[in-house]
Amino acid sequence: DIQLTQSPSFLSASVGDRVTITCRASQGISSYLAWYQQKPGKAPKLLIYAASTLQSGVPSRFSGSESGTEFTLTVSSLHPEDFATYYCQQLNSYPLTFGGGTKVEIK
Amino acid sequence: EVQLLESGGALVQPGGSLRLSCAASGFTFSSYAMSWVRQTPGKGLEWVSGISNSGASTNYADSVKGRFTISRDSSKNTLYLQMDRLGVEDTAVYYCAKHRVISYYYGIDVWGQGTTVTVSS
Numbered sequence: 001d002i003q004l005t006q007s008p009s010f011l012s013a014s015v016g017d018r019v020t021i022t023c024r025a026s027q028g029i030s031s032y033l034a035w036y037q038q039k040p041g042k043a044p045k046l047l048i049y050a051a052s053t054l055q056s057g058v059p060s061r062f063s064g065s066e067s068g069t070e071f072t073l074t075v076s077s078l079h080p081e082d083f084a085t086y087y088c089q090q091l092n093s094y095p096l097t098f099g100g101g102t103k104v105e106i107k
Numbered sequence: 108e109v110q111l112l113e114s115g116g117a118l119v120q121p122g123g124s125l126r127l128s129c130a131a132s133g134f135t136f137s138s139y140a141m142s143w144v145r146q147t148p149g150k151g152l153e154w155v156s157g158i159s160n161s162g163a164s165t166n167y168a169d170s171v172k173g174r175f176t177i178s179r180d181s182s183k184n185t186l187y188l189q190m191d192r193l194g195v196e197d198t199a200v201y202y203c204a205k206h207r208v209i210s211y212y213y214g215i216d217v218w219g220q221g222t223t224v225t226v227s228s
Contacts, residue, residue, distance in 0.1 A: 045218075091213065092212075101152070
């Protein structure tokens with residue numbers, strides 16, 4: 001099974017900060033990686049698919065990139081509504097797996 | 108409006124069975140791969156099972172293989188998860204999820220509101 005190691009697991013930041021979250025895959029997954037945002041009591045929301053493609057309706061301050069088996073989600077300038085937990089998911093092969101999550105909290 | 112509505116969550120004793128249902132609307136159900144994803148309270152997401160758009164191909168997480176069965180009925184626009192030999196470790200919120208396209212490669216773009224399964228004596 002493909003393991004996804006997400007870091008950091010917790011991040012404290014301020015409104016306006018640039019934030020970067022990393023997801024490392026245990027083996028190659030091509031570009032079949034997605035990023036989700038989840039707020040308490042809500043279902044996850046798709047932000048990025050195919051490593052770097054922005055889902056329709058998602059603000060352009062969110063972006064994704066890849067380098068080999070390392071994937072990055074960047075928020076260029078944190079808005080108040082961006083404080084949430086973020087997950088990566090590999091969709092290259094079954095079983096599909098998620099990273100452990102990164103909780104972004106207000107500093 | 109694209110919508111997924113789960114039902115069937117309940118309190119069940121260890122060793123028991125439960126069937127979850129997910130009613131889909133607002134899109135052509137037979138054109139998309141579907142999955143079940145669960146989340147233990149306060150913990151992360153765990154993909155549980157997936158099924159191809161036709162229903163011909165199914166896949167499972169190792170933790171549920173041999174105990175859970177995913178299926179779909181396109182005539183009813185409904186996804187199912189039959190859960191047998193439930194253990195306390197299966198306690199979670201279960202989400203029904205629609206993949207972006209016919210295959211599973213490009214993420215999950217629609218999620219249900221979740222249904223709670225509690226396994227306890």
